Amino acid sequence: MRPDLEIIQQWIEPESRVLDLGCGNGTLLNYLKNTKQVRGIGLEIDEENIQCCIQNGVNVIEQNLDHGLSNFQSGSFETVLLAQTLQALSNPDRLIDEMLRIGERGIVTFPNFGNWKSRLYLATKGRMPVSKFMPHQWYDTPNIHFCTVKDFDALCKIKNIRVLTRTVVDSQHQGSWAVKSWPNFLGEIAIYHITKG
Amino acid sequence: MTITLPEDSVGIVEPQQLHFDEPLSLRSGKVLPAYDIVFETYGELNTKKSNAILICHALSGDHHAAGYHNGDTKKPGWWDSCIGAGKAIDTNLFFVVCMNNLGGCGGSTGPASKDPETGKYFGPDFPVVTVRDWVKSQVMLMDRLEIPKWAAVVGGSLGGMQALRWAISYPERIAHAICIAAAPKLSAQNIAFNEVARQSITSDPDFHQGYYLEHGTYPKQGLILARMVGHITYLSDSAMRAKFGKTVSDFETEKTNFGRDLRSGKLSFGFDVDFQVESYLHYQGERFSENFDANTYLLMTKALDYFDPSVDFEGNLSNAFLNSDCKFMLVSFTTDWRFPPERSRELVNDLLKAGREVTYLEVEADQGHDAFLLPIPRYISAFRSYLCRVHEEICQDAS
Numbered sequence: 001m002r003p004d005l006e007i008i009q010q011w012i013e014p015e016s017r018v019l020d021l022g023c024g025n026g027t028l029l030n031y032l033k034n035t036k037q038v039r040g041i042g043l044e045i046d047e048e049n050i051q052c053c054i055q056n057g058v059n060v061i062e063q064n065l066d067h068g069l070s071n072f073q074s075g076s077f078e079t080v081l082l083a084q085t086l087q088a089l090s091n092p093d094r095l096i097d098e099m100l101r102i103g104e105r106g107i108v109t110f111p112n113f114g115n116w117k118s119r120l121y122l123a124t125k126g127r128m129p130v131s132k133f134m135p136h137q138w139y140d141t142p143n144i145h146f147c148t149v150k151d152f153d154a155l156c157k158i159k160n161i162r163v164l165t166r167t168v169v170d171s172q173h174q175g176s177w178a179v180k181s182w183p184n185f186l187g188e189i190a191i192y193h194i195t196k197g
Numbered sequence: 198m199t200i201t202l203p204e205d206s207v208g209i210v211e212p213q214q215l216h217f218d219e220p221l222s223l224r225s226g227k228v229l230p231a232y233d234i235v236f237e238t239y240g241e242l243n244t245k246k247s248n249a250i251l252i253c254h255a256l257s258g259d260h261h262a263a264g265y266h267n268g269d270t271k272k273p274g275w276w277d278s279c280i281g282a283g284k285a286i287d288t289n290l291f292f293v294v295c296m297n298n299l300g301g302c303g304g305s306t307g308p309a310s311k312d313p314e315t316g317k318y319f320g321p322d323f324p325v326v327t328v329r330d331w332v333k334s335q336v337m338l339m340d341r342l343e344i345p346k347w348a349a350v351v352g353g354s355l356g357g358m359q360a361l362r363w364a365i366s367y368p369e370r371i372a373h374a375i376c377i378a379a380a381p382k383l384s385a386q387n388i389a390f391n392e393v394a395r396q397s398i399t400s401d402p403d404f405h406q407g408y409y410l411e412h413g414t415y416p417k418q419g420l421i422l423a424r425m426v427g428h429i430t431y432l433s434d435s436a437m438r439a440k441f442g443k444t445v446s447d448f449e450t451e452k453t454n455f456g457r458d459l460r461s462g463k464l465s466f467g468f469d470v471d472f473q474v475e476s477y478l479h480y481q482g483e484r485f486s487e488n489f490d491a492n493t494y495l496l497m498t499k500a501l502d503y504f505d506p507s508v509d510f511e512g513n514l515s516n517a518f519l520n521s522d523c524k525f526m527l528v529s530f531t532t533d534w535r536f537p538p539e540r541s542r543e544l545v546n547d548l549l550k551a552g553r554e555v556t557y558l559e560v561e562a563d564q565g566h567d568a569f570l571l572p573i574p575r576y577i578s579a580f581r582s583y584l585c586r587v588h589e590e591i592c593q594d595a596s
Contacts, residue, residue, distance in 0.1 A: 017552075039554065047575060054556060054582040057589065059524070061545060061557040071546040 001027055004083060004109045004189050007167055011107060011193050012036060016078035019102060021065055021095070022085030025049050026058030033058070066090045069098040077103040084189075086110040087143040093155060100161065100196050109191045112168065114148030114184040133188065149184040152192065160197035167191040200270045205281040207239040207264035207288055210274075212304060217337055221299075224503075227324040231313070234338050235304030236260045236296035239280060240288035242344070247591050249344045250286060250584075251335060252276065252295040253352030253359035256427070256497045257489060259303030262295040263288075278572045285581040290588045291348065299334050300326045300496045308492030309410065321407025321492055328355070328504045332362045336370070349373040349587050353569035354536065355497070357527075358504045361544070364521040365506050373587050374521075375580075377528045378569040380540035381514050381547065382505035387535065390430050391498040397422035398491045407492055416491045421482030423494055428481050433532035433565030441473040514543075515550035524554045526583050528576060530568040531561050556583065 001009075005028045012018060014036040020029050023042025026049075032038035042060045044050050053060035063071075066089060080103030086092050087110050099106040111134060121129035128138040136143060147155075149168060156163055168187030170179050179186045202208055214235045221229040237260050242249060252262050254275070263280035265273055279285045280293055297303035300323060308323040339347070350360045350371050357379025364374040383391075398404060401419030409415045432440075442454035458473040470476045507514040525548055529541035538559045545557045560576045562568040568576070 041549070041555065050558060051575075051578055051582065054579050054586065057586045059554045059556050061549075061555060062559045063557075071542075071549060073550055076549075076552065 001031060003169070004191055005031075007169070007191055008081065008083065008107050008109070009035075011105075011165070012038060012079055014038070017076070018079045018081060019043070019072065019077040020081045020083070021069075021099070022082065022088075023049070023053060023058070023060060024083075026053035026056040026060060028081070028083070029053075029058045030056040065095060069095070069102060072098075072102045074101050075104065079103050079105050079107060081107045083107070083109045084111070087145050087147070089145060092145050092147075093159070096155070096161070096194075097159070100194065104195065105164065106194045107192065108152075108194065109189060110147065110152070111143075112149050112184065112187045112190045113146040114150060115188050116185050117188075119185075149187060149190050152190060156192075156194065161194050162197040163192055163194055165191075165193040202265060202270065203281075205283050206273065206277065207281050209267050209270075210237050210239065210261075210264035211267070212237050212260055214304065215338065215341055217334075217341075219337065221330065221334060221337070223324050223330045224327045225325055229299070229306070229324060229326075232299060232306035232334070233304070233310070234296050234299070234306075234334065236294060236338060237262065237264075237274075238295075239263050239293040240291050242292040242342075243591075245595055246344050247346070247348060247594065248290065248588070249292045249294060249339075249342075249347055251339070251347050251350045251363075252280070252286075252293060253331075253335075253350065253356035254295065254298065254301075255352070255354040255356045256501065257424075257485070257494075258356070259301060260295050260297040260305070261303065263293070276570065278570070279577070279580070285577050286351070286584060287581070287588075291584070294338070294342065294344075296335065296338055298326075298331045298497075300493060300500075302490035302493040307490065308407070308496065309490040318408075318410040319492075320410060323492065323496070325496060325499050325503075327500050328358050328362045329366065331500070332359055332366055335359070335363075336367060339370070345370070347371045348591055349375055349584065351375040351377075352379070353377040354379055354566065355501055355504075358501075362504075362506060364523050364525070365517045368521045368523055371523045372590065373524045373526065373583075375526045375528075375583070376541075376544070378530055378533055378536050378541075378566055379527075379544070380536040381507065381544050383502055384540075388502050390426060391502055393426050394423035395495050395498055397426070398495060401491075404491065407495075409491065415486075417486045420486035420489060420491050420494065421479070423491075424482040424485040424489075425478045428478060430535045431566045433534065433563060435532055435563045436565050436567070437474060439563065441477065515547040518548055518551035518553055521548075521551065521553060524556075526556045526558075526580075528558045528560060528569070528579070530564070530566070530573075530576075531559065532563055533566045533568060535566040 018038050018040040020042040029040040043063045080099040118129045168183035168190050218231050261274040262276045263274040297305040300307045302309045308319045312319050350363045352360045357376035360374040360376045363371050398419035401416030403414045404416040405412050438456035441456035441458045444458045460476050506517045510516040527541050529538035548555045562573050
């Protein structure tokens, strides 16, 4: 399992209801279903991913997150997940509002653009960073809203969102002492467990 | 002469018939004192009787969903593309049941049957049956076959509505409801098309207020017209362009043809058939009129028009699903303008509101409403995978 998902799953309570926004191939929901008897639903738009979800026995709904989540009832899930999808949304701030309307808690993970590698790339090459981790060119990337750990902290503050846990990990998904001390500089993936303030 | 059928076909099948003496109270308030149900089965029922799937047919369907009838090895059942060994509804895994709905004309009691009390054809006196009544009769059949619970109830279009009704009325007796290209209820436009079809039939001089069989005739022209208008609503504009736009010349491509292939190569400057599409619709209508009962057509379209499970819940469909503890799979097709994706999404939303487990696919397909019967790769793989999950659940329950 993808290491950020490994961290996330610890925050999900057994037999709770989980909505996974951009659930990919359904790995996490399948895992949660089998190990924690979670009642999960995933939203996805990629055809191949949807097919994988069905093969994984995961409930998946073909729905574009950019069209909103008004079809979900307030408070209908314990946890709403948004793993590695935030940066690809048209209106990430509005979606986070929606997550916390629908779920008691939200979990958001995103690539931290404030990481030293991105900074170094931009500083030395003067071009948008392209790496194994972020392999797209600026003109054909699905990632249209990159942000940094500090940016996200600021957004949480503006929106009065309470951060229950913030974990920042490097490419090995190790939350070392150094990464914990300089999250916005050393962290590559930010993982937030949030709720309404 | 030995005929070889495709290997994945369920082969030669024989319809079965059961008689029911228990009166069936209908939604209209009328009672059907006794009736026959004709059905087919494919595959084997396992010892736990947990692998049964019910297929519900649509407007013009019947119990012959798969395989071939003896003496007719050219035309397989209406959903043969999906039912068979290794097909989406895999008869190696499942025991599949498909019945002809009451009021139909495939052998189950309907307007073209004789009323045992009078010895005359029921004709227009056959009570109007609704989706709810059909599902009731499907429960009767299920009990007779000693099936405690369907692994899945599956249907497209009007068949999908039956799957929904199962989920609402008998949630404890189904594990999954698979509802393809359906809608929570018909719109004014849907009803309007049905009414044109009904008017075509009832205004045919051979209709005789529905007693045509007593007169030794039937409203052929009316049926042809009804089917023609129906058929148009099953196809999409793009499907028609593709189907009837094959002529390519120096100055015309398939794209610019617009589906305007001529029947005989030139315009007649008269009022006869000029275009292929006209000839096709005539042919479809003609063929249909020879095999379908007009009163059944009226009745089936009414069942469609009346379908609205929200009526018992003050118009709130999601409340109808509050106790539907089965799982749901819904599929819609992008060019289906009869029951477009929006209608399926309404259903999905009501199911979500009721806290149900739903899987929903919106399949890109050119074929319009008809797509649900066609082997569209994405649809079929998803359908197959979903049913694999259904089967895995059966195996888990057994262990």
